[in-house]
Amino acid sequence: MVSYLQIENLTKSFGDRILFENISLGIGEGDRVGLIAKNGAGKTTLLNILADKEDYDSGRITYRNGLRVGYLEQSPSYPPELSVIEACFQSDNDTVRLIAEYEQALRANDPDRLQDLLDRMEHAKAWDYEQRAKQILSQLKINNFDQPVKELSGGQLKRLALANVLITEPDLLILDEPTNHLDIDMTEWLEEFLRRSNITLLMVTHDRYFLDRVCNQIVEIDDRTLYSYKGNYSYYLEKREERIEIHNAEIDRARNLMRTELEWIRRQPQARGTKAKYRIDAFAELQEKARREKAAGQVRLEVKSSYIGSKIFEAKGITKSFGDLKIIENFDYTFTRYEKMGIVGNNGTGKSTFIKMLIGEVKPDRGHFDIGETVKFGYYSQEGMQFNDQMKVIDAVRDIAEEISLGDGRKLSASQFLQHFLFTPETQHNYIYKLSGGERRRLYLCTVLISNPNFLVLDEPTNDLDIVTLNVLEDYLRNFKGCVIVISHDRYFMDKVVDHLLVFRGNGVIKDFPGNYTDxxxxxxxxxxxxxxxxxxxxxxxxxxxxxxxxxxxxxxxxxxxxxxxxxxxxxxxxxxxxxxxxxxxxxxxxxxxxxxxxxxxxxxxxxxxxxxxxxxxxxxxxxxxxxx
Structure with a gap:
């Protein structure tokens, strides 16, 4: 197998915080590698280092000579004055540079150089570049090729950048969260596009079906160390569980040994001379090992929500349009107690508008929602994440509630609740401005949940969350003693959480389907x-x-x-x-x-x-x- 990329003993830290230490990884032709880690563990940092956009402390990175690399950043940007199609010709890739060279030679009327460039243009299929760009943009639901970049939403910019890296067909494609801002149809198109191509791939994504169907290798950064698994996501889960069991057994042995050593240390103070120094050093190592948390030690969190009556809400004749765009027409629905509903559909079909009407942020054109008196909404929105960056993590949660009830008189403090959602005691006392994008979303989620609602309305809660956090959230929602409506493009998440779906098909058409997304x-x-x-x-x-x-x-x-x-x-x-x-x-x-x-x-x-x-x-x-x- 031809080696494309070698990473050797790579270390990166920010101040006294080490993200990863002496990690090594090889990527060869045909490898499709999925990178998994908790938020804040350095996934995006590693990709930026590989794309030469960020420095590292030590180690070596070696690319194969002449390798064409495409990189999709998490938050791409383009000059605002460009049109969509012009932005496709602003990319820093070999094909665009070749087209620019050709145009320059054409203006200079240099026949010898032109002939060489013509041959290279044929070889690189550069003549078809614009047509390929328009085809992929159309698949990603960007059809106005003359629209100025400054008018695009953040999601459209991400899709434009994705189209740009796919157009060039690089040897190695590096993708940071490619499925964010894609609806389910677009995600499945991209999944099939990558499966059918011969491209070598390194990507970060939380979409577990995507990982399972596209990748043939999973690498995980955990506790500053990189672990590699030759297989898809299902294989990774199986082998990771084996690794955790071994790790936990080692911790148990270390704890038992530590008790024995502690007894010796206390019983034999006079023996602490040079002769016994090795035992004192060994004790210190055992103590450190025994203090480590078990990786699989997540406790199921069964929160007692506030009381909810039998009447939840009824939608009666709901109709909503924006100009000629029909969102909902004469929609009737009776929501039942403890129901867990998923809402899916293409972007722009009215999913977020529907739940904003439900909670009263947007008024319908006709019809109304009749909501039960006991209903207490907890709303997680795409736009709602606003924090005082100079506030500490723990204070942002305590401002809403000091504790949350588990029922039977049991309670969980704000700090314990944050720990369940993977905020260590150390991180809880960090200022919010130090958090990564995924950590901020996790904190926002905690502020919604700790208010103890009995009806959760979650609009795209999975964006930017790592897989470990998603597992915690899924477990929380499955055991939540209340009602749930969730909008998500994460098919795996929907399959695990919801009872049935509302499918928004566009033009006001809504299909009520009994079952999860796979059904x-x-x-x-x-x-x-x-x-x-x-x-x-x-x-x-x-x-x-x-x-x-x-x-x-x-x-x-x-x-x-x-x-x-x-x-x-x-x-x-x-x-x-x-x-x-x-x-x-x-x-x-x-x-x-x-x-x-x-x-x-x-x-x-x-x-x-x-x-x-x-x-x-x-x-x-x-x-x-x-x-x-």
Missing amino acids: YREWREAQEQKERNEQAEKSRQEIKKSSTEKRNPAENGKRRLSFKERKEMEQLETEIAALEEEKKTIETLLCSGSLDVAELTEKSKRLPEVNDLLDEKTLRWLELSEIEG
Whole structure:
């Protein structure tokens, strides 16, 4: 395997805080590496170091000579005066530089240089660059190519930057949270795009289905150390659990040994001379080891929410539009006690508007929500994260509540609650301005939850949260004694948390589906397959009708099939039956989710070929049968 990137003994710290120490990693051609770590552990910092945007303390980074690297930053930016399509030609990549060289040579009328550049342009497929850019932008729901960059939202900017790195087809693609700001359809398109390509990949993402289906290697930064697992996310979970069990067993042994040593230290003060110094040193090491927390020691947090009555809310005739954009039309719904609802749909279909109407921030054009008297909302919004950066983490939570009730007279202090959501006692006394983006979102989540609501309304709570935090949040929501509505593009999260879905399809159409996202996806694929089958049958009937209309009535019944034609008809019947069986098998396999990328590509190409052959042979069989009839 060709080595693309070697990281050797890399160390990075900020002041006295060490992010990672002496970590090493090799990435070869064809590797698809997912990078996992807690918020604040240095994931983005590591990617910025690899992209030469940040310094490091020590170690060595070696790229293969001539390697083309594409990097998607977490927060990209472009000159505001550019249009969308112009921004695609501002990227610092080989193809754009080649196009610029060509235009410069054209202006200078340098025929010798032009010929060389023409050859290089052909090799790099530079002539198709703009067309490729527009195709990928369209897949990412950016269709106004002349729109000024300054008018784009943060999410649109991220999608523009994603399109830019995909267009150039680099040898090594480095992605920082590529699925943030993508709706589910776009995420699944990107997932399939990367699975089908030959690109080598290093990425940070919290989308666990994405990790499972795209990556063939997972690396984790934990306690300043890097661990590598040769497999997808499912394999990583299995092997990480084994590692934690071994780690915890070592801690237990260290604690037992420490008790023995402590007894010796206390019993033998007179023996602490040079002769016994090795035991005193060993005791110090054991003490440090025994103090470490068990990595899998998360305690299930079953918070008693405030009382909620049987009446939650009723939506009656809710209608909302923005100009010609129809969001909701005559929507009725009765929400039941302890219901956990997921809301999915493409960006711009009205998901956030719906919940803002529910909590009273936006008024519907017609209709109203009838909300129960006992309902107490806890609202986590995309825009709601506002803190005084000079405040300490613990004080931001204590300003809302000093403690939270667990029921049966048991309570959890604000500090204990923060610890459950992975804020160490040390971090709790940090100023908020020191927190990473993911840590700030985690703190915001804690401020919402500690207010002890009985109805949680969460708008994109998974963005920028690490996988460990997501596991804690999922466990919290599954055991939450109240109601939940959650908007999320995280399919894995939705599958673990919600009972059923509202699917916003656009133009005011909302589908109420009983089940989680995977249930809905399977149902939708079955419906689409049914529609394709019906369309194919309709096409065959039209072919049959066309054939009947075209034949000469005067010849009908006046001639018999020749020996050769009869043999052809028999052969056609055998071939049609075989093709029907092949079609059925391919459709079953395509819906099974069990195919790898190569098989999926092969079967997807074969299905239309089979349909064309069926149509062709069926038409010929019909022609022969009309003669026979």
